[in-house]
Amino acid sequence: MPINYYIITAIALFCIGITGVLTRRNAIIIFMCIEIMLNAVNLLLVAFSKMFHMAYLANPAKAVTSGIDGQLFVFFIMVVAAAEVSVGLAIIVMMYRNTHSVDVNFLNRLKN
Amino acid sequence: MNLIYLVPLFPLVGFLLNGLCRNYLNKSLVGIIGSGSILASFIVSLIVFFDVKAGHTGVVSYFEFINLGKFAIPFAFQVDQLSSLFLLIITGVGFLIHLYSTSYMHEEESQHFARYFAYLNLFVFSMLLLVLGANYVIMFIGWEGVGLCSYLLIGYWFKSIPYTNAANKAFIMNRIGDLGFLIAIFWIISKVGSVNYTDVFSSLNKFSTTDLVVITLLLFVGATGKSAQIPLYTWLPDAMAGPTPVSALIHAATMVTAGIYMIARSNILYSHAHVTMHIVAVIGLATAVFAATIALKQNDIKKVLAYSTVSQLGYMFLALGVGAYTGAVFHVMTHAFFKALLFLGSGSVIHAMGGEQDIRKMGGLGKYMPVTHITFLIGCLAIAGIPGFSGFFSKDEILAHTFSESPVMYCIGLFGALLTAFYMFRLYATTFKGSFRGTHDQEHHLHESPAAITIPLIILAVLAFAGGYVGIPEFIKPDAHALDNFLSPIFAESKKVLGNHPLEHNTEWMLTGISTLLIVIVVVTAWSKFAKKADVEDPQGFGKVLANKWYIDELYDAIIVKPVYGLGRFCNNVLEKLVDWIINGVGRSVQYGSRQLRLLQSGQVGSYVLFMIIGIVLFFVMQFFFKK
Numbered sequence: 001m002p003i004n005y006y007i008i009t010a011i012a013l014f015c016i017g018i019t020g021v022l023t024r025r026n027a028i029i030i031f032m033c034i035e036i037m038l039n040a041v042n043l044l045l046v047a048f049s050k051m052f053h054m055a056y057l058a059n060p061a062k063a064v065t066s067g068i069d070g071q072l073f074v075f076f077i078m079v080v081a082a083a084e085v086s087v088g089l090a091i092i093v094m095m096y097r098n099t100h101s102v103d104v105n106f107l108n109r110l111k112n
Numbered sequence: 113m114n115l116i117y118l119v120p121l122f123p124l125v126g127f128l129l130n131g132l133c134r135n136y137l138n139k140s141l142v143g144i145i146g147s148g149s150i151l152a153s154f155i156v157s158l159i160v161f162f163d164v165k166a167g168h169t170g171v172v173s174y175f176e177f178i179n180l181g182k183f184a185i186p187f188a189f190q191v192d193q194l195s196s197l198f199l200l201i202i203t204g205v206g207f208l209i210h211l212y213s214t215s216y217m218h219e220e221e222s223q224h225f226a227r228y229f230a231y232l233n234l235f236v237f238s239m240l241l242l243v244l245g246a247n248y249v250i251m252f253i254g255w256e257g258v259g260l261c262s263y264l265l266i267g268y269w270f271k272s273i274p275y276t277n278a279a280n281k282a283f284i285m286n287r288i289g290d291l292g293f294l295i296a297i298f299w300i301i302s303k304v305g306s307v308n309y310t311d312v313f314s315s316l317n318k319f320s321t322t323d324l325v326v327i328t329l330l331l332f333v334g335a336t337g338k339s340a341q342i343p344l345y346t347w348l349p350d351a352m353a354g355p356t357p358v359s360a361l362i363h364a365a366t367m368v369t370a371g372i373y374m375i376a377r378s379n380i381l382y383s384h385a386h387v388t389m390h391i392v393a394v395i396g397l398a399t400a401v402f403a404a405t406i407a408l409k410q411n412d413i414k415k416v417l418a419y420s421t422v423s424q425l426g427y428m429f430l431a432l433g434v435g436a437y438t439g440a441v442f443h444v445m446t447h448a449f450f451k452a453l454l455f456l457g458s459g460s461v462i463h464a465m466g467g468e469q470d471i472r473k474m475g476g477l478g479k480y481m482p483v484t485h486i487t488f489l490i491g492c493l494a495i496a497g498i499p500g501f502s503g504f505f506s507k508d509e510i511l512a513h514t515f516s517e518s519p520v521m522y523c524i525g526l527f528g529a530l531l532t533a534f535y536m537f538r539l540y541a542t543t544f545k546g547s548f549r550g551t552h553d554q555e556h557h558l559h560e561s562p563a564a565i566t567i568p569l570i571i572l573a574v575l576a577f578a579g580g581y582v583g584i585p586e587f588i589k590p591d592a593h594a595l596d597n598f599l600s601p602i603f604a605e606s607k608k609v610l611g612n613h614p615l616e617h618n619t620e621w622m623l624t625g626i627s628t629l630l631i632v633i634v635v636v637t638a639w640s641k642f643a644k645k646a647d648v649e650d651p652q653g654f655g656k657v658l659a660n661k662w663y664i665d666e667l668y669d670a671i672i673v674k675p676v677y678g679l680g681r682f683c684n685n686v687l688e689k690l691v692d693w694i695i696n697g698v699g700r701s702v703q704y705g706s707r708q709l710r711l712l713q714s715g716q717v718g719s720y721v722l723f724m725i726i727g728i729v730l731f732f733v734m735q736f737f738f739k740k
Binding site for chain 1: 713714715716717718721722725
């Protein structure tokens, strides 16, 4: 499959994520949108990694990289995302306990 | 010579004791400390003087005052003929005036009495420092010190606004001169890299002629401030606001001669700068005659003496200008005697008159106060230059030197001397002769002053008579000029540069004869004119111009004081407002801007994210455009 499809899919996912973050007020949905954006990036990384790896297999002498380091990054991002989710969900839980709402616009005490 | 540090130390200790303990000491103790410290310093000065006379001169160094790498200013004293002579004048006349003050100032409260003596002692200390310093910086310290004390003592009665104004005037005028002195010191440092007299005078080859002329002129500017010469003389008559003994000590006998001391000390620099010599001579002569004309029409007893002081200082500068350094120092000495005598005598008169200073209200005081009368007469005879009295010898020496330099200047100088004789005998006759013109109460109150006042008068009268015999001129008795012989090592170098052109003895006899004859005629005229009828009417015509001091104060007011005030007002009203507006404007606009920017911080998470995204997009766009 050509690389373009992966790129377009990743951009679409990323834009969906951004739109979600910008437009929704529910903290959990914003969180999910962030995850979508992260996964769009992951998808892109894996796709490019695969592309470079195929090129490496075809002609190892001319290749600049073996193409596995991109896949390694994906694991890092997943780990970071997992840590982030645990912290983020904890914050949302605390927020709900204090305000009985998960609306982010409700938290504007630092304004001005 | 090892004792030299004691000379300024005693007055300093006296100052500290009187100044710090002024609330606890009683008046007699203050008087004893004040006068005693000066007496002690006088005795040490005498020892030093005879030591120097025996040939022990040199520089005594105590510690490093300033040390900057290669450039060092030592705290050192110059012990030589010139400084030891000045030490004697300062401490000797100073002691008599301190003694006089114990009685004259007795009506002051004890705290202020102690303050007075503290200032006076501080003055003597500063003056001794000025004279003893072995470099220009130590001299400058003393120079500023005496200026400060002069300020403090003119404004001694600080509750009176005109007196404090007079003090301010003196201080500010002196500051103008001091600036010249200071620049001259820096100039010397930049050329020689040292301020020690010995270094400066021995490295004349490091100066170009222009340097020498400018340095000497700047030093002379300093001297015109301190020694009240045209154009900076107007403070001295106003300085008479201070107590009379202060006028005698500071504004007649010692401080105002600091300028002459400075030039006499730097004589070798001046001898190489002919232009400056001419300027000094012309300014001195102009001041001598100019001040004498003003003195003709003054009616305040102290003002007459003040202008007379300015005039006599003019003669000293004339002497310096024509290269008669010995004559200048000689006149400093005799002037210290007779002018201190005259001021103290006028103080005695003012004391008897209950504070009245206007000679139009006096008259006939001779029969009430015989001692003051006779001593004052001796002072007048001395200043007028009647043969036999000290003023005759010193003034004659100056005029003779002037004649050998330029006969025209001699004639003008002689004219000034005649004016001097005239106004002094106008003063004398109006005050002591004729009939009393004051109120009945004042006449009842008239009395001879107590011993503490008359004894200094008598001693000074003896000195004013005999002081001249240390300088008998060559043509009267060969090789009898003791002062010239004594001071010759100081001025030897200058003599070589300037050359020596003595007058024919016949010429000198003739000049002396003419001047003496004219002076006697003037004295007799003035005496007979004012003894019968005092000069009590308001002057008309030209006399009015003289009585108003040629309107010089008004002129200075119009061309300097008013414009400076105007500039000050302009700065205050316009410039300051403008600067304020700019500074406040910057502050206000920052405040306004930040108040607006604060609104961006809305607290909405969504808007923050939006800004973030806009920012990232901008980065991408910029990278797209500015890559490479």
